[in-house]
Amino acid sequence: MTTRGAPGIRGRLGELCYSSGLLHSLQRVRAWWQRDLRILAYHRVMPLPDPDAYEFDLELISTPPAEFREQMLRIKRYFRPMRLTDIVAALDAGEALPPDTVAVTFDDGYDDNYRIAAPILDEVGVPATFFVSTGHIDSGRPYAYDWLVHMILLTRAERLVLPELGIDIALPPVRAQRRRIAGNVLLRMKWLDAFGQSAMIARLEAEWDMPSAQARPVDCRPMTWAQAREMESAGLEFGSHGVHHRMLARLPQDEMVREIRESKATLDRELRNPAILMSYPVGGDRAYNDAVVDATRNAGFQLACSYVCGTNAEPSENRYSLYRLPVESNMGPGWFAAMLALPQLMSYPTAAHEATGPAVQPCSP
Numbered sequence: 011m012t013t014r015g016a017p018g019i020r021g022r023l024g025e026l027c028y029s030s031g032l033l034h035s036l037q038r039v040r041a042w043w044q045r046d047l048r049i050l051a052y053h054r055v056m057p058l059p060d061p062d063a064y065e066f067d068l069e070l071i072s073t074p075p076a077e078f079r080e081q082m083l084r085i086k087r088y089f090r091p092m093r094l095t096d097i098v099a100a101l102d103a104g105e106a107l108p109p110d111t112v113a114v115t116f117d118d119g120y121d122d123n124y125r126i127a128a129p130i131l132d133e134v135g136v137p138a139t140f141f142v143s144t145g146h147i148d149s150g151r152p153y154a155y156d157w158l159v160h161m162i163l164l165t166r167a168e169r170l171v172l173p174e175l176g177i178d179i180a181l182p183p184v185r186a187q188r189r190r191i192a193g194n195v196l197l198r199m200k201w202l203d204a205f206g207q208s209a210m211i212a213r214l215e216a217e218w219d220m221p222s223a224q225a226r227p228v229d230c231r232p233m234t235w236a237q238a239r240e241m242e243s244a245g246l247e248f249g250s251h252g253v254h255h256r257m258l259a260r261l262p263q264d265e266m267v268r269e270i271r272e273s274k275a276t277l278d279r280e281l282r283n284p285a286i287l288m289s290y291p292v293g294g295d296r297a298y299n300d301a302v303v304d305a306t307r308n309a310g311f312q313l314a315c316s317y318v319c320g321t322n323a324e325p326s327e328n329r330y331s332l333y334r335l336p337v338e339s340n341m342g343p344g345w346f347a348a349m350l351a352l353p354q355l356m357s358y359p360t361a362a363h364e365a366t367g368p369a370v371q372p373c374s375p
């Protein structure tokens with residue numbers, strides 16, 4: 011997970027560039043020599059809750075509604091927002107993308123994407139792609155990582171014992187401290203295989219008597235298929251984010267292929283347009299590998315996004331592992347604007363080149 015809170019050097023530099031009024035000129039100069047595709051990655055758009063009262067993962071909140079609207083207005087004004095399917099068509103035709111092309115994407119499929127983000131996108135006139143985990147939309151069950159955070163925040167157990175991660179610690183009463191522990195668990199568990207992750211969460215659900223199966227918490231709810239269809243009718247796009255939101259590269263081959271194919275079959279059945287877009291669940295460059303890319307292509311997907319930070323200088327060369335720019339809730343308007351205008355300088359460090367272990371895995375929800 012990223013370390014949120016104070017914006018740090020990038021944030022301050024971004025605000026400085028922004029307030030200097032030079033940002034757009036710098037962007038214009040940059041566009042002369044760099045025509046890279048920028049893809050923004052969001053999760054949830056919702057008002058920032060009181061951390062002491064909120065029972066789920068704060069890190070999944072990408073931006074509050076008013077800021078999101080400002081961000082979309084900026085994209086509309088200074089960039090060329092484009093649908094990913096139109097980008098696929100341009101790549102197929104061998105056409106260069108226009109300068110300053112930006113695609114807006116969302117991962118997971120939370121219902122705030124329908125309630126809050128979609129009306130703003132419609133109002134401003136910016137297209138977007140929603141990568142959804144089809145199993146969660148089918149079942150309505152909360153997302154596993156979010157539920158894990160929920161359990162660690164609320165359990166009455168006095169200790170957190172996770173031998174598979176080498177964790178055996180007392181659980182403090184203060185929620186902020188528990189949040190830090192939960193963040194650490196999320197980070198470490200991504201080094202387990204996907205079944206190991208599921209088994210660990212299932213064991214905690216049983217031990218702590220906090221089953222997610224029937225839970226329908228209002229703050230952690232997937233959208234429904236009816237909502238997805240309504241969004242699709244309004245011109246928004248959908249893609250696969252797997253069935254169960256598992257790390258595809260950490261599944262046995264047959265399970266990995268099944269996740270990819272089943273998610274496509276479900277999307278093709280539930281929605282009008284065939285699913286040709288994919289985003290690999292869970293962050294970083296360990297979430298996918300050559301076998302995952304092959305299975306994605308063979309299943310009929312025509313483009314896929316990773317959660318590795320960066321822009322795409324030649325998207326035809328990495329159209330099954332496109333880099334994205336994650337939007338985080340601690341980005342002020344200046345930092346966001348600077349990240350879009352000068353992404354190499356102002357985005358979070360690129361995980362692909364720096365990921366040597368859990369301590370540096372900057373893009374991981």
Ligand SMILES: [Zn+2]
Pocket residue numbers: 117118251255291292375
């Ligand atoms: Zn996800």
